[in-house]
Amino acid sequence: MRKIFLVLLITLLTAPLVRSDEGMWIPILIEKFNIEIMQEKGFKLSAEDIYSVNRACMKDAVMIFGGGCTAELISPEGLLITNHHCGYSRIQSHSTLEHDYLTDGFWAMSREEELSNPGLTVTFLKYMKDVTDEATRGVKKRMSEDERSEVIENNIAEIVAGATEGNDYSAFVRPFYMGNQFFLFVNETYRDVRLVGAPPSAIGKFGGDTDNWMWPRHTGDFSLFRIYADKNNEPADYSEDNVPYEPEYHFPISLKGVEEGDFTMVFGYPGGTSQYVPSYHISMLTDYVYPRMIELRGAKLDIIKEAMNSDPGIRIKYSSKAAGISNSWKRWIGEKSGMERLGTIEKKLSFEDDFRNWVDQKRKRSKAYGDILSEYKVLYDSMKEYYLVNSYSTETLGRRGVEAISLAGTFMPLVNAVNNGADEETLQGILDRLSSRLQRFFRNYDRDTDRELFVAMMELYGQNMDEKWQIDAYKELYKACNGNFEMIADDIYSRSVFTDRDKSMQFVNNFDKRLMGQLEADPLYKLAAGVSEMLQGTVREKYIELGSQISMLDRLYMKAQLEFADDEVLWPDANFTLRVAYGEVGGYEPEDGVYYTHYTTLEGIMEKDNPEIYDYDVPDRLKELFYGKDYGRYAQDGKMPVCFIADNHTTGGNSGSPVINAEGHLIGVNFDRAWEGVSSDLMFNPEQSRNISLDIRYALFLIDKFAGAGYLIDEMTLVE
Numbered sequence: 001m002r003k004i005f006l007v008l009l010i011t012l013l014t015a016p017l018v019r020s021d022e023g024m025w026i027p028i029l030i031e032k033f034n035i036e037i038m039q040e041k042g043f044k045l046s047a048e049d050i051y052s053v054n055r056a057c058m059k060d061a062v063m064i065f066g067g068g069c070t071a072e073l074i075s076p077e078g079l080l081i082t083n084h085h086c087g088y089s090r091i092q093s094h095s096t097l098e099h100d101y102l103t104d105g106f107w108a109m110s111r112e113e114e115l116s117n118p119g120l121t122v123t124f125l126k127y128m129k130d131v132t133d134e135a136t137r138g139v140k141k142r143m144s145e146d147e148r149s150e151v152i153e154n155n156i157a158e159i160v161a162g163a164t165e166g167n168d169y170s171a172f173v174r175p176f177y178m179g180n181q182f183f184l185f186v187n188e189t190y191r192d193v194r195l196v197g198a199p200p201s202a203i204g205k206f207g208g209d210t211d212n213w214m215w216p217r218h219t220g221d222f223s224l225f226r227i228y229a230d231k232n233n234e235p236a237d238y239s240e241d242n243v244p245y246e247p248e249y250h251f252p253i254s255l256k257g258v259e260e261g262d263f264t265m266v267f268g269y270p271g272g273t274s275q276y277v278p279s280y281h282i283s284m285l286t287d288y289v290y291p292r293m294i295e296l297r298g299a300k301l302d303i304i305k306e307a308m309n310s311d312p313g314i315r316i317k318y319s320s321k322a323a324g325i326s327n328s329w330k331r332w333i334g335e336k337s338g339m340e341r342l343g344t345i346e347k348k349l350s351f352e353d354d355f356r357n358w359v360d361q362k363r364k365r366s367k368a369y370g371d372i373l374s375e376y377k378v379l380y381d382s383m384k385e386y387y388l389v390n391s392y393s394t395e396t397l398g399r400r401g402v403e404a405i406s407l408a409g410t411f412m413p414l415v416n417a418v419n420n421g422a423d424e425e426t427l428q429g430i431l432d433r434l435s436s437r438l439q440r441f442f443r444n445y446d447r448d449t450d451r452e453l454f455v456a457m458m459e460l461y462g463q464n465m466d467e468k469w470q471i472d473a474y475k476e477l478y479k480a481c482n483g484n485f486e487m488i489a490d491d492i493y494s495r496s497v498f499t500d501r502d503k504s505m506q507f508v509n510n511f512d513k514r515l516m517g518q519l520e521a522d523p524l525y526k527l528a529a530g531v532s533e534m535l536q537g538t539v540r541e542k543y544i545e546l547g548s549q550i551s552m553l554d555r556l557y558m559k560a561q562l563e564f565a566d567d568e569v570l571w572p573d574a575n576f577t578l579r580v581a582y583g584e585v586g587g588y589e590p591e592d593g594v595y596y597t598h599y600t601t602l603e604g605i606m607e608k609d610n611p612e613i614y615d616y617d618v619p620d621r622l623k624e625l626f627y628g629k630d631y632g633r634y635a636q637d638g639k640m641p642v643c644f645i646a647d648n649h650t651t652g653g654n655s656g657s658p659v660i661n662a663e664g665h666l667i668g669v670n671f672d673r674a675w676e677g678v679s680s681d682l683m684f685n686p687e688q689s690r691n692i693s694l695d696i697r698y699a700l701f702l703i704d705k706f707a708g709a710g711y712l713i714d715e716m717t718l719v720e
């Protein structure tokens with residue numbers, strides 16, 4: 001006992017104080033804060049192997065993929081892997097009725113068959129640097145917030161100009177710790193990225209929204225792309241003359257598999273977390289905003305899902321939309337219940353008590369930090385209302401609301417241009433944009449489904465939006481039908497130009513200023529314009545004002561929390577910059593008496609198999625491979641591994657991130673988090689927060705055995 005105590009004491013004294021597996025850490029500070037802990041946990045490499053500017057390292061193989069995902073290089077010839085849901089829109093864009101790659105999958109059997117993707121880019125980090133001193137030079141204590149921002153903005157512009165002078169890199173400076181620290185990021189972006197392979201959706205999206213955010217999971221969530229460069233290995237626009245990019249580093253792939261307790265590390269681009277907010281922020285979300293938003297999206301999903309189940313055509317049109325609506329909806333539900341279970345508010349409140357006591361101990365502190373929490377309280381009391389009005393209006397009658405209303409909203413620039421007497425050329429430009437928008441919109445539109453959405457959204461808006469926030473156009477309609485929107489929906493939907501492809505196209509193609517009256521009298525247009533006017537007006541003003549007051553307090557509160565933490569190192573909230581998370585493979589207890597193992601296998605896919613349920617319809621070819629146990633060298637103990645979980649702290653944006661073992665080899669691709677711990681964006685729970693990864697061996701098996709694209713395996717570096 002004494003000995004254990006002594007060992008404990010010694011590690012406590014020597015190791016930097018970092019909460020074990022929590023956190024998304026800054027690559028250049030790993031050496032200082034984390035590497036010892038990582039090595040204690042089993043990591044066999046050095047901090048320089050992760051991030052270095054002097055030699056090839058892991059960071060040279062990790063990229064931002066498209067707008068919001070991560071990807072990693074897995075061959076010396078520019079081959080990369082990311083999630084299926086990250087490549088989804090690209091796969092969809094190549095799909096037609098004859099070549100339905102979403103349904104059937106796509107595999108290039110040679111370089112010539114790879115498909116180019118205009119607009120798709122991948123971005124590498126060349127280097128990063130702490131520029132806090134340069135960015136805040138000239139900032140004075142007594143400056144107003146606006147003055148301070150201006151000084152910093154100017155400094156940043158200079159830093160960025162310096163970093164990009166004489167090279168083709170791009171650069172940005174981003175605040176960390178709520179604006180208490182600033183880092184420069186210098187990036188290189190490649191613009192010719194081609195689709196190489198994707199499994200059918202029945203594998204890449206297996207389990208669909210039903211299994212999303214859940215464990216046990218069986219989704220083969222990956223797709224393959226290849227980066228092309230010019231003859232000098234430099235970024236270039238798409239050209240037939242381009243050649244596969246030769247990276248400085250690519251990940252070797254491990255076939256050894258994972259065991260409970262193994263070290264794992266995730267290296268990617270987490271989008272955003274809110275770890276240091278006050279209790280008021282949490283209660284704004286869980287007690288006020290989430291319940292209403294959950295009800296709202298739930299109502300939408302009920303309508304859309306029923307329509308999708310009744311008609312395969314509607315399924316194709318709405319599946320991507322439904323996935324988008326469902327993803328945050330489900331996360332909100334998980335976050336809310338997770339925070340209740342964890343007692344997040346109570347924990348925050350008790351932290352705030354301790355914080356107050358600490359502040360009160362010293363006069364100087366109390367002068368600097370004494371009012372933070374009481375000021376937060378006042379601000380959040382107003383903020384919660386504006387936050388809700390903004391989100392709720394947007395999700396019902398605004399940009400993300402009833403589809404025909406949101407389409408109507410896109411005609412506002414036309415109306416404004418006409419009213420402001422814009423010239424013919426400007427008008428034609430707007431009309432051209434509208435015309436292509438209409439093409440896209442009606443490709444995935446079903447009027448009856450949207451009509452039902454209209455009725456449901458109008459009813460919920462009336463019930464949940466305080467009268468003082470209800471727009472006039474809504475009140476008028478309400479009066480006209482006495483609140484019975486079902487009664488007027490048919491009439492509105494048959495008369496409006498926004499519910500019919502031909503009508504709206506005709507309107508745009510034969511546009512005449514005399515038609516403006518018709519547009520402005522359209523009830524759907526009136527709703528869209530009314531909401532936009534309200535949100536862009538007083539609501540926005542107040543929202544921005546409160547937002548900037550809160551972020552000022554955030555900066556101060558963060559500074560105080562850093563001091564309060566003393567020796568403990570706090571990780572900065574995620575902000576879509578490259579981060580390292582580490583931890584270990586392990587199952588968890590979702591509820592009393594139940595234990596979830598750390599991995600799933602193909603057996604589980606067969607258990608879920610049900611041709612009647614879209615999300616669980618296992619492809620025949622996969623069944624054949626299962627019955628033949630034809631797993632090649634990718635099996636473990638005679639079974640085909642599919643997914644595994646670990647306690648790496650991850651969030652949205654980490655999709656597609658490499659999951660790396662103690663040797664630095666790729667063992668998986670991150671794609672989700674497990675339900676019970678999903679509130680880790682606000683508070684990490686080591687008992688239940690788990691990231692979900694695709695086992696890389698399942699991807700290799702699919703490429704090799706399912707798709708017969710073994711030539712791709714040949715270019716990878718496998719470690720047996």
Ligand code: ARG
Nearest residue numbers: 085208209212213323327672
């Ligand atoms: N939950 C994961 C993420 O946040 C996966 C989302 C895509 N899958 C889906 N079924 N909607 O992005």
Ligand code: GLU
Nearest residue numbers: 651652653654655671672
């Ligand atoms: N699926 C998420 C993404 O697209 C990752 C899951 C998470 O939020 O942790 O980035």
